[in-house]
Amino acid sequence: MNKKIFLGTVIVVIVIAVFGVLEFIGFTPITASEESAADDRIVVSKVPEYYAEEFGTWASKVNTMLSEPFDDPRLKEAKYDIGFEYYLKAQEALKEFPYPLIPLGDDIHNDYNNLVLLSGYINHYQFARTGHLGPNGEAKEATELADQWKPADANMHQAFKFLKQMVNDLDIAFNHKGEGKVFGVTYLLSGEKVSQIDELMKGNYSEAN
Incomplete structure (x- = not known):
């Protein structure tokens, strides 16, 4: 005991x-x-500290814009057509990008090129889905004809998805010292899925990639 x-x-x-x-x-x-x-949480490689603060300001602002309802009267006129929202947001995303401040030969230059490609790709699909109403793009923003636009297809959805993912990753890079949940679609953070954007541009993209 x-x-x-x-x-x-x-x-x-x-x-x-x-x-x-x-x-x-x-x-x-x-x-x-x-x-x-x-x-x-995913910790990625340390991002150089020499980037101008304008990059962080742009990334934070655009990351929020892409994720929230878009305040544009044209979207309401188009009865909140999702493809038109992609088109408007893709245009807005690059308006204030600090391109002149990109360091010479830096990875961010490659990411900027992909942002331009994705924005242009979405623009092209807005043209394609309205082309039957005007062969020269007359109906791209003709919101009174929105009910006659063709539906946004899978490629347009994927292009916008990549655009959002890229901006998210750049926001993590510039404003969170490269630490956070990322999608792996930027050169700046040595993303393993950057090539998928190229595959989409070539028409070879598949969810299984």
Whole structure:
């Protein structure tokens, strides 16, 4: 009996000692929700600090714009046509990009080229889906004809998806020191899926890629 009491006392002392050490070193247990959030974090290579702050300002502003409802009266006139929203947002995304501040030979130049390609691709599809109403692009923004536009196809949806993903990754790069959840579609962060954008441009893209 005395042995059992003694053994129990020893165990209690050890447990108290362990928690005392953990508290001393500042250990905080991770809850289930916190562990899940931590697992979602992806730490990527450190981004150079020489980029002008204009890049961060642009990325933050455009990342928000692409993810929220677009405030443009033309979109309302077009009865919130999704392809037209892509078209308007793609145009807006590049308006304030600080192109003159790109360092010579920097990876961000390649990313800018892809942003231009995606924006142009979306522009092309807006032209294609309205071409039957005007062969020279007359109906691209003719919102009174929106109910006659062809539906946005899978390529247009994917182009806009890539555009959003790129801006997200650049926002992580410029405003969060390269640390955060990324989609891997930028040269700046050595993304493993950059080639998928090229595949889309060539007409070879597949979700399975």
